[in-house]
Amino acid sequence: MSKTSIFYNKTGFMTLLKREIHRFMKVSVQTILAPLLSNILYLGIFGGMLQTREVGIEGVNYLYFLVPGLTTMGAILASFQNPSFSIVVQKFQNTVQDLNSYPISDIEKSLAFVLGGTFRGLLVGSLTYFATIFFVGYRIEHPLLFFVSLAVTSFIFASIGLISGLILDSFEKMNFVLAIVITPLTYIGGVFFEITKLPGMLSKIRYINPIYPLVNITRYTYIGVYEGNLLLQLLAASVFCIGFFFIAVYIFKKGFGIKID
Numbered sequence: 039m040s041k042t043s044i045f046y047n048k049t050g051f052m053t054l055l056k057r058e059i060h061r062f063m064k065v066s067v068q069t070i071l072a073p074l075l076s077n078i079l080y081l082g083i084f085g086g087m088l089q090t091r092e093v094g095i096e097g098v099n100y101l102y103f104l105v106p107g108l109t110t111m112g113a114i115l116a117s118f119q120n121p122s123f124s125i126v127v128q129k130f131q132n133t134v135q136d137l138n139s140y141p142i143s144d145i146e147k148s149l150a151f152v153l154g155g156t157f158r159g160l161l162v163g164s165l166t167y168f169a170t171i172f173f174v175g176y177r178i179e180h181p182l183l184f185f186v187s188l189a190v191t192s193f194i195f196a197s198i199g200l201i202s203g204l205i206l207d208s209f210e211k212m213n214f215v216l217a218i219v220i221t222p223l224t225y226i227g228g229v230f231f232e233i234t235k236l237p238g239m240l241s242k243i244r245y246i247n248p249i250y251p252l253v254n255i256t257r258y259t260y261i262g263v264y265e266g267n268l269l270l271q272l273l274a275a276s277v278f279c280i281g282f283f284f285i286a287v288y289i290f291k292k293g294f295g296i297k298i299d
Contacts, residue, residue: 050142051150058154062120070162073116077108077166081173105170106184106260107229109163110191110253114224117159117192118199118216121151125203126212129295137296144291148200152283155196156189163188179262187256190279194252195220197282204286204295228253234265251275 062069081104128134137147164185178184206212226233227249244250244266251271258264264271290296 046143046146047141050140051146054140054142054147054150055153058120058124058151059157061124062154062158069116069120069158070165073112073162074165074169077112077162078169080108081105081170101174102261103257104230105167105174106257107253108170109166109188109260110249110256111224111229112166113159113163113188113192114195114249114252115216115220116162117155117194117196118202118220120155120158120199121196122199122203122206122212122215123209124151124154125200125295126206126209129207130209134296138293145287148283148287148290151200151203152193152196152286155199156192159192159196160185160189163192178260180259184256184259187252187259190275191252191256194248194275194278194282197279197286200286201282201289204289207295223247223249228257228265232265248274248278252278 081101125134128137140147142150167184202212202215206215226243227247228244233244233250251266251274254264254266254271255268255275258268
């Protein structure tokens with residue numbers, strides 16, 4: 039079987055995937071518990087202060103509106119961080135070149151890193167939802183689609199995280215992307231409020247913000263209503279899912295950030 043096959047070496051692929059999962063599970067207080075507590079604090083603070091705030095959706099209170107946004111945000115940040123910081127750590131330790139010697143295909147390497155990040159994102163997002171049951175109850179309009187949406191969102195941002203980890207070469211640059219790009223896009227992506235209520239040009243940001251359709255899809259699966267054109271948002275999510283992953287595979291194949299010149 040050639041190295042262009044998806045599973046050239048299943049044992050090697052599973053070993054790398056398990057390593058990526060084990061890596062963040064060893065420090066679960068930082069990787070799982072910390073973001074979970076942050077999301078619960080968001081729910082407590084914003085929900086407590088704004089629980090009487092009117093939402094432009096009849097029969098939906100603000101706490102119920104907030105939950106899918108927080109679960110999506112948790113999934114995005116966790117899934118992005120996992121592969122990106124894993125690669126940068128290997129660069130810092132000067133062991134990233136070892137990836138070239140792994141007897142697995144570039145797709146397997148990329149998929150292992152991305153699925154590791156996807157698992158972490160799905161775990162944080164799901165635990166955030168389960169924690170919010172104590173505040174808003176367990177009702178979900180489309181339970182299976184809700185978790186599928188979190189998984190797809192995590193897959194997309196794990197792919198973006200892998201791309202960032204391969205291209206960037208320091209924790210400072212990675213933290214810059216996370217703090218200056220990903221986090222602000224998340225905040226104005228509909229996590230805490232309806233995008234249509236933003237004034238002027240700010241409301242148009244949704245057309246260029248890749249996080250908005252992901253939040254909106256998850257909110258639809260949770261409460262059964264949505265903003266904008268759901269079909270276009272589903273199409274955008276599909277394009278993001280496939281596109282970013284294959285960009286990551288391409289960068290991996292070219293050896294950016296891995297091969298020594």
